[in-house]
Amino acid sequence: MSDAGVPTEAHRCGSVAIVGRPSVGKSTLLNALVGQKISITSRKPQTTRHRIMGVLTEPHAQFVFVDTPGFQTRHRSVLNRRMNATVRASLADVDVIVLVVDAARIADADREVIALLPKGTPVIAAVNKTDALADKRALLPRLAELARLWPFTAIVPVSAERVRQLDDLKAEIAKQLPAGPALYADDTLTDRDERFLAAELIREKIFRLLGDEVPYATTVTIERFEEDGKLRRIAAVVLVERAGQRAILVGEGGATMKAIASDARRDMETLFGGKVFLEVFVRVRSGWSESEATLKRLGYE
Numbered sequence: 001m002s003d004a005g006v007p008t009e010a011h012r013c014g015s016v017a018i019v020g021r022p023s024v025g026k027s028t029l030l031n032a033l034v035g036q037k038i039s040i041t042s043r044k045p046q047t048t049r050h051r052i053m054g055v056l057t058e059p060h061a062q063f064v065f066v067d068t069p070g071f072q073t074r075h076r077s078v079l080n081r082r083m084n085a086t087v088r089a090s091l092a093d094v095d096v097i098v099l100v101v102d103a104a105r106i107a108d109a110d111r112e113v114i115a116l117l118p119k120g121t122p123v124i125a126a127v128n129k130t131d132a133l134a135d136k137r138a139l140l141p142r143l144a145e146l147a148r149l150w151p152f153t154a155i156v157p158v159s160a161e162r163v164r165q166l167d168d169l170k171a172e173i174a175k176q177l178p179a180g181p182a183l184y185a186d187d188t189l190t191d192r193d194e195r196f197l198a199a200e201l202i203r204e205k206i207f208r209l210l211g212d213e214v215p216y217a218t219t220v221t222i223e224r225f226e227e228d229g230k231l232r233r234i235a236a237v238v239l240v241e242r243a244g245q246r247a248i249l250v251g252e253g254g255a256t257m258k259a260i261a262s263d264a265r266r267d268m269e270t271l272f273g274g275k276v277f278l279e280v281f282v283r284v285r286s287g288w289s290e291s292e293a294t295l296k297r298l299g300y301e
């Protein structure tokens with residue numbers, strides 16, 4: 001800022017939506033860009049259910065990234081429709097859009113996301129998972145194919161997981177950000193509070209440790225969150241649709257739930273920088289993902 005409070009020309013600040021079909025690596029990219037794990041990731045599609053802001057403050061630019069759920073074409077529950085609505089809303093009022101695709105292939109689901117892109121907002125394609133390409137020569141035709149699908153401002157091959165070419169991506173994004181002062185304090189990392197992050201970390205372990213059914217029938221709420229000096233006492237409830245799912249989640253002699261809770265607790269201690277005492281309970285509430293009222297109460301936008 002200059003003395004008169006007018007932003008200096010060099011500084012830029014703006015919002016950047018990260019969108020794409022499920023599992024292309026949007027959340028991994030957000031975490032790599034901001035340098036902290038704030039958005040959960042797993043091999044399973046539809047891991048992310050909420051939009052999550054991640055702020056990166058650099059000397060000449062502040063990037064306000066917004067991670068979004070993967071735009072989906074299957075599992076048409078009320079929850080899924082809400083998640084797609086979240087994607088659409090995120091596209092509507094941002095300065096820049098980053099479309100993430102998988103370097104291995106452009107699928108119909110990618111084309112469906114491209115069809116949602118608003119005209120007039122700069123869109124940068126991040127071609128992710130280049131590390132997993134057996135033959136690097138496959139990349140060039142992929143870039144050409146993308147260029148035919150949308151007038152992207154830039155197309156940047158990256159590896160979010162290996163943190164490769166992210167500086168190139170950031171430079172392309174920065175060029176498109178409007179001039180202006182930082183909107184957030186330079187130590188702001190996310191708009192989400194520790195309660196939300198704690199619930200998400202439990203959900204991540206459920207996505208990572210369990211098979212293909214239970215994660216999608218599950219949501220997590222925090223019943224109690226108390227800070228006692230550097231110690232946090234957290235009581236969480238996992239809601240499932242059916243008693244059989246509860247049995248799977250708990251596991252033999254409680255072993256599965258124990259693994260979920262201890263993995264989640266370890267991540268919370270890293271993220272919050274203090275000890276965590278975590279209790280997790282499992283309750284059956286059938287129809288939670290089909291009830292607008294319940295979803296609203298559970299914090300789904």
Ligand SMILES: Nc1nc2c(ncn2[C@@H]2O[C@H](COP(=O)(O)OP(=O)(O)OP(=O)(O)O)[C@@H](O)[C@H]2O)c(=O)[nH]1
Pocket residue numbers: 020021022023024025026027028029040041042043044045046047048049068069070071128129130131132158159160161162
């Ligand atoms: N090899 C490789 N794997 C990656 C890369 N980026 C992400 N992944 C993996 O891809 C999977 C999906 O990553 P996520 O970040 O959860 O993907 P997402 O797009 O946020 O998925 P949804 O939230 O479900 O839409 C995870 O297993 C990641 O570890 C990458 O650069 N290279």
Ligand SMILES: [Mg+2]
Pocket residue numbers: 026027028040041047048068069070
């Ligand atoms: Mg995600």
